[in-house]
Amino acid sequence: MGDYILLAISCVLVNNILLAQYLGCCPFMGTSKKMETAIGMGMAVIFVLVMAGAITWLIEAYVLKPFNLEYLRTIAFILVIASLVQFVEMFLRKSIPALYKGLGIFLPLITTNCAVMGVCLININEEYTFVQSLVTSFSYATGFGLALVLFAGVRERILLARVPKPLEDTAIGLVTAGMLSLAFFAFKGMV
Template identity: 85%
Template sequence: MGDYFLLAISCIFVNNILLMQYLGNCPFLGVSKKMETALGMAMAVVFVLVLAGAITWITNNLILKPFGFEYLRTLAFILVIAALVQFVEMFLKKSIPALYAGLGIFLPLITTNCAVMGVCLINIKEEYTFVQALVSSFTYAIGFGLALILFAGVRERILLARVPKPLQDTSIGLVGAGMMSLAFFAFKGMA
């Protein structure tokens, strides 16, 4: 149990997927202008990443590995993730319309979110067991959501500030992300 707790802490804070591993930056800068969209994206990522983590682990260890098809991993993973996202979208639309209304527009974006694919690859690279892979997928997603929501708060404040013209928008966003990353960097000292 203690191991899982440590894994969780390291995935959420020490190796934060956005600010320390530099994955998923396009949605990070794209949807962080408003708190609502940031919340929607964070929830959609948590939802999809846990499913994707589980399914890609199964694909890799039960299908690709026994048959020696590991060189097809990239192709297999992206197809599995794309199919999963499509399936989740259809399922939500049909059976939980309220949730679909909240997450809907973010789901197609997730296929090309490198955080999802990245975490699935990290799970394989670190040779996690199934439960470890589940924990790491979930907590990486939580870390993603945490950073995204905090950053959306920062960006809403930046809107009120007078920023020099060339620095506006993405540029000041990146500088702000650098400052946040510096704060998360402090967690490295704990590890």
């Protein structure tokens, strides 16, 4: 049990998917302008990433490995993720309309979120067991949400500040992300 907690902490804080491993930067810059959208995106990523982590692990272990098809991993995973996102979208629309409304537009965006694909590949590369993969998927996604929400908070304040013209919008966003990343850097060596 202790191992899992350690693994979770290292994924959320020390190896934060966004600020230490640079995965998922596009939605990070795109959806962090408002707190609401940041929370929506964070929730959607947690939801999809846990499912994608589980399914891709099973596919790797029971389909690709036994038939020596590892070289098809990239294409198999991206197809799984794309169809999973579509499926989740349809399922939520029918059964949990409230959640669907909340996540709404963020769900389709997740297909091209490299954090999802990245974590699935990390799970395979590190040779995690099924349970470990579930733990890492959930904690990486939580780390993503955490960074996104923190960053959205900072960005809402920047809107009120006077920023030099050439630095406006994305440029100042990136510099701020650098500062936030520096803060997360302090966790290095904790685990």
